[in-house]
Amino acid sequence: MQHILLVLPLLIPLYGAIACLFFWRKLGVQRVIGVVTQLSLCAASAYLLYKTDTTGILTTQIGNWQAPFGITLVSDIFSSLMVLSSAIVGIAVFVFSLRGLSNARQLFGYYPLLLLLQMGVNGVCLTGDLFNLFVWFEVLLICCFVLIALGGSKPQLEGSIKYVTINFLASSFLLTGIGMVYGILGSLNMAELAVLVRSAEANHGLITLASIFFLVAFGIKAAIFPLFFWLPASYHTPPIGISAFIAGLITKVGLYALVRLFTLVFVLNQDILLPIFLVLSGLTMVIGVLGAASQVDFRKILSFHIVSQIGYMLMGLAIFTPMAIAGSIYFVIHNILVKTCLFLISGVVYRTYGSFALKKLGGVYLQQPLLSLLFVIAAFSLAGIPPFSGFWGKFMLAKGGLEAGNYGLVATSLGVSLITIFSMTKIWNEVFWKKKPAPTEEAARVIAEANTAHIGVLRLLHLPVVVLIVCILFIGLYAEPLVNLALRASEQLLNTESYVNAVLHK
Amino acid sequence: MKTLILAVAIRIFIPLFVIFSVYILFRGHNHPGGGFIGGLICAIAFIFHIMAHGPKDTAYTFFTIKYFRKAHQTGRSSVSSVLVLVYKNLFRKKELQAAPDWLPRQWRVDPIFIISCGLFLAATSGVFGLFLQQPYMSALWADMYLPVFGKPGTPILFDLGVYLLVLGVVLKITFVMAEE
Numbered sequence A: 001m002q003h004i005l006l007v008l009p010l011l012i013p014l015y016g017a018i019a020c021l022f023f024w025r026k027l028g029v030q031r032v033i034g035v036v037t038q039l040s041l042c043a044a045s046a047y048l049l050y051k052t053d054t055t056g057i058l059t060t061q062i063g064n065w066q067a068p069f070g071i072t073l074v075s076d077i078f079s080s081l082m083v084l085s086s087a088i089v090g091i092a093v094f095v096f097s098l099r100g101l102s103n104a105r106q107l108f109g110y111y112p113l114l115l116l117l118q119m120g121v122n123g124v125c126l127t128g129d130l131f132n133l134f135v136w137f138e139v140l141l142i143c144c145f146v147l148i149a150l151g152g153s154k155p156q157l158e159g160s161i162k163y164v165t166i167n168f169l170a171s172s173f174l175l176t177g178i179g180m181v182y183g184i185l186g187s188l189n190m191a192e193l194a195v196l197v198r199s200a201e202a203n204h205g206l207i208t209l210a211s212i213f214f215l216v217a218f219g220i221k222a223a224i225f226p227l228f229f230w231l232p233a234s235y236h237t238p239p240i241g242i243s244a245f246i247a248g249l250i251t252k253v254g255l256y257a258l259v260r261l262f263t264l265v266f267v268l269n270q271d272i273l274l275p276i277f278l279v280l281s282g283l284t285m286v287i288g289v290l291g292a293a294s295q296v297d298f299r300k301i302l303s304f305h306i307v308s309q310i311g312y313m314l315m316g317l318a319i320f321t322p323m324a325i326a327g328s329i330y331f332v333i334h335n336i337l338v339k340t341c342l343f344l345i346s347g348v349v350y351r352t353y354g355s356f357a358l359k360k361l362g363g364v365y366l367q368q369p370l371l372s373l374l375f376v377i378a379a380f381s382l383a384g385i386p387p388f389s390g391f392w393g394k395f396m397l398a399k400g401g402l403e404a405g406n407y408g409l410v411a412t413s414l415g416v417s418l419i420t421i422f423s424m425t426k427i428w429n430e431v432f433w434k435k436k437p438a439p440t441e442e443a444a445r446v447i448a449e450a451n452t453a454h455i456g457v458l459r460l461l462h463l464p465v466v467v468l469i470v471c472i473l474f475i476g477l478y479a480e481p482l483v484n485l486a487l488r489a490s491e492q493l494l495n496t497e498s499y500v501n502a503v504l505h506k
Numbered sequence B: 001m002k003t004l005i006l007a008v009a010i011r012i013f014i015p016l017f018v019i020f021s022v023y024i025l026f027r028g029h030n031h032p033g034g035g036f037i038g039g040l041i042c043a044i045a046f047i048f049h050i051m052a053h054g055p056k057d058t059a060y061t062f063f064t065i066k067y068f069r070k071a072h073q074t075g076r077s078s079v080s081s082v083l084v085l086v087y088k089n090l091f092r093k094k095e096l097q098a099a100p101d102w103l104p105r106q107w108r109v110d111p112i113f114i115i116s117c118g119l120f121l122a123a124t125s126g127v128f129g130l131f132l133q134q135p136y137m138s139a140l141w142a143d144m145y146l147p148v149f150g151k152p153g154t155p156i157l158f159d160l161g162v163y164l165l166v167l168g169v170v171l172k173i174t175f176v177m178a179e180e
Helices: A002-022 A027-055 A077-100 A103-107 A110-126 A130-149 A154-185 A190-198 A204-222 A230-234 A240-264 A270-293 A298-319 A322-353 A369-383 A389-404 A407-433 A441-452 A455-477 A480-494 A496-504 B004-027 B035-053 B055-062 B078-091 B093-098 B111-125 B127-131 B155-179
Strands: A058-061 A072-075 B064-070 B102-108
Touching (some): A002 A058, A002 A072, A002 A110, A002 B127, A027 A058, A027 A077, A027 A110, A058 A496, A072 A190, A077 A110, A077 A240, A103 A110, A110 A240, A130 A154, A130 A240, A154 A190, A154 A204, A154 A230, A190 A240, A204 A270, A230 A298, A240 A298, A240 A322, A240 A480, A240 A496, A270 A298, A270 A407, A298 A322, A298 A389, A322 A389, A369 A389, A369 A407, A369 A455, A389 A455, A389 A480, B004 B035, B004 B155, B035 B055, B035 B155, B055 B155, B064 B093, B078 B093, B111 B155
């Protein structure tokens, strides 16, 4: 049974993409396939999480080659949580794209690409082999490249060139690191690496050196200070459906890999690594939020906030106690949902008012009170105001930090929350609250289009936002299940023996 | 680039390349070769044809299925009419050319169709193991030996999928570049 369960999150999107390829020019068929695939992917991921939680870590050896030689798929609670949240976000973005993306763009393989991207994300989360991790990252990044460039407008191409260049650089760092690890330890299976690293004859200095390569590679992919400059330069360029998915998910996948490797394999020289993480996470938070405070474009503010929030997720890894890592896990899940939701809200605003620039927008509150309410909930969650979801993540991180005596970092994180509220208030004041300025020509055209559009179209655009808000409210107001899951997941991460046993000795 | 020499030589080379690529595909299990390299070699044949005759000619000659279809369907279920269509087109083509109520039709096989067939085959080759409670991609072998083919098993499906995928991708790229 577990053989099927573990490959389903990879096979469902793959078969969906293949079916879409068969109907390359038939958009209607592709949409139907998309609905079926997304729903079944979500169901399969939910069942995978349920099974992993009740029966412990699940493994399967692809091709029936036993563990250190073949490729292993492993799902523990953290990875299946990632898979489930990516499936939820996938549904939301899919529904939004039905009307939020121009048909010309959809015709150029948008649906198969989105599905393959989801397959890549699931692959990264489920693999138990270092080289396989690299391959899944490439699958994911190539889909991202094409999606960002899809449609080929000038800013998109500019953004995608920056994205491609810096991410290929990151991939080459990753490959070098993998080569070094293989050279030092002679294995690529993560469970076996975890055993080898802890053995008496392991060369600690060299392993730490290799781990720095991984830190740089995933640091670029997760947009950690000082390697984040590509993110605000490229994430605001593609159409909103695409940028919502990429912005919501991809950096967190980089962070997932970082957490996985630095809890499982590279745990030796913590007196060197943890201070580095501490400084990096603090600086990432502060610089990201300062960047956001200085921006005047809806999507650019949100892009800089991604960077800032990555700092919080890294904070748990820097403190390295079960409570703090659980906080990180909770925060990753919360942030995937909230960030996608905020991007989708900016998309709805764009579809109705024709601009992302704060100066040109205004008066949304009077015309769309529901959307304003949804934005307030998402923004408060992002800033971490109780009882919304961000609060619990920050609370766990702060509690873990105080228990471990990292007062400076906790103080920084709380200060950054204040500035987050400030920049969210800025969006609120400019977009929703202030009086509406006279529209420009392009905006006038979009507004006229939106007024003539069928009311069902706008309702369909609201639907994914509402669904995500319901999820956010659920994990905020009824946080206990997810908090418990996160605590169990962090215990699994820190107690590497269970992982090793599950993979190597059935 | 229309040269007479290439155009004549290509008539001999195309079957040669295709047969050789299939040979490479099948020897790949135990020797150098396999689906990837086989697909590339097969694509060479069509690339030469595009160089000699241009992409439209190649698409018409090799990637267009010409068939006949009855103009009016009268009182038959769709399944049986499809069966009749396939049967008549496969075995009674000469009759159809003379028949007035069967009209000639064309279906152009887009390289993307070849790509998706290849992907489907490769992905499905792994699924068989799942049905027998084994991990994905477990190799299953039949207990018999065919004269030329060897021992049939699921890995050949995977290789065949890769073959089609590579062929389709190279063809798609070549068609797009040649049409520009």
